[in-house]
Amino acid sequence: MPLKSPSRRHFDFPASYHAYGLRTPSSSAPPTAVPSRKASVATLIGETTPDHSKMERLKWRLASGFFAYFLCGWGDAVTGTVLPHFMAEFQVSYTLSSLLYAGSTTGYLFGTFLVELIINYLSQFNLTKTCWSWFPASILFSRKHTQKKLGFSPSQGRLLTLLFSSTVHAMFFVMMGSRSGYWVLFFGYVVAAFARSILTASLNAYFASGPQQSLGYAYGLWSLGGVASPLVCQGLISKGVPWNHFYLGSLVLSAMNTTFLVLTFMPTEAEFLCDRETAILASNPPSSGNTTPTRYAEHKNPTKVTTKDGTTLRLALTLSYLWAISVFSLLYCGCETATQAFMVSYLRGTRKANPKTAGYVTSGFWGGITVGRLIWGHYTPKLTYTQRKWVIEGCMFFTVAKPPSDLFAAVIGLIMQILIWTVNSNAQNAFATCVIGLVFGPIFPAILTLANDILPSEVRMVSMALISAAASFGAGAITFLWALFPSKVPLRKSAA
Secondary structure, three states: OOOOOOOOOOOOOOOOOOOOOOOOOOOOOOOOOOOOOOOOHHHHOOOOOOHHHHOOOHHHHHHHHHHHHHHHHHHHOOHHHHHHHHHHHHOOOHHHHHHHHHHHHHHHHHHHHHHHHHHHHHOEEEOOOOOOOOOOOOOOOOOHHHHOOEEEOHHHHHHHHHHHHHHHHHHHHHHHHHOOOHHHHHHHHHHHHHHHHHHHHHHHHHHHOOOOOHHHHHHHHHHHHHHHHHHHHHHHHHOOOOOHHHHHHHHHHHHHHHHHHHHHHOOOHHHHHHHHHHHHHHHOOOOOOOOOOHHHHHOOOOOOOOOOOOOHHHHHOOOHHHHHHHHHHHHHHHHHHHHHHOHHHHHHHOOOOOOOOOOHHHHHHHHHHHHHHHHHHHHHHHOOHHHHHHHHHHHOOOOOOOOHHHHHHHOHHHHHHHHHHHOOOHHHHHHHHHHHHHHHOOHHHHHHHHHHHHOOHHHHHHHHHHHHHHHHHHHHHHHHHHHHHHHHOOHHHOOO
16 A cells, blocks of 8 residues: 655644643544644654655655564564573573563663763754764864854754664674673663664654554564564574574674665755754844744754753653553553563473474464554554544453444453463464464554654654653563562463
């Protein structure tokens, strides 16, 4: 299905509204977003350039962004397949192995709190230059008489951010492939999560400014990577290839990813011209006696905080809806990760599954998620705000008495979990895992789409990062708590 041209949605609160409160969603429209307040250059990525600039290289940029998400899923989802080999080779317990997810949480938190600082720094350029630079101009190393000539280019910042994060992500494959011990693997997970938090924060903002179905397709490709990597890894292991060779081979994909991102997101002449004009206008504000031009009012210094609340991050943390969405993401991703993380270990330890084939179950789970997310991406533009909320409610256990079809979908995931626990059949357990993935699939991209609808544009990038960080924290915390149970009761006795 061809992607539709990007469209923007702007919402304004009534003048009587104050204190950043958010009203309850109406029956068919998203809640009104907080009034626009420029906070930092991070808010301008995908925001300041006119529509014709956004359309430049749109298809190629979407394709390279989708491939980047595919690679994220490729490295993320293989854990369930290789975890038994980690545990056997490094002699670690379930509790210690679950710390790998805690490492991911740590990396995401670091990335979340540093993403705005990194983008602001990488966006700096010299106003006297007529083209963007591979090396950001630095206030710290600039002479005093040239500091006032520094501007900020969102398109340059986006490119350098993607280059930085994709390069750091490649280090994850190097560390895992080195096979240097458990703690090297642990820090590899920290590095990978840090890189993903930076990369997805930038790409999520770009996808959100484009076609509505972009986020659904992006996370569908993430899941597709999660389908492919366990299949490839399990196939290699079954043929006697050491598990670390999978990670070394993945460096080829990583190099391709960095190349695609650089070639497609390299600022065009029109993009940089727009950035430069905006930066020059911001560096030379009109005198107080003159009427403020409209363009200056809209783009008043794209680099510095102009709100009383401080940074964009601080502003985002005052939004109650962001907290609600983040808590929901925490619980959802905790359930999702706990389901797939130890499924292979469960089948091998409790169900006596064949070690050469048990790893394929993880691919089944991610296959279900992929189908669910691709379907979500296809139908997103056709659904109203309320219908999208119903999808989330229907895919989880929790429902609010909507139509009977939603009530039916609401219990599918729970029933499948119970069947895995009680039915002693490898085939049934694998099928149930696929179904769980199918109903879980649309939830996370749906959460991000709803957040894009109801949160103000200037905190969009930071908000996406915070939601992802909360999801990662849930994945680490709930998985760790789950791992404590078999540490007290052996896994073979923890199920019927």
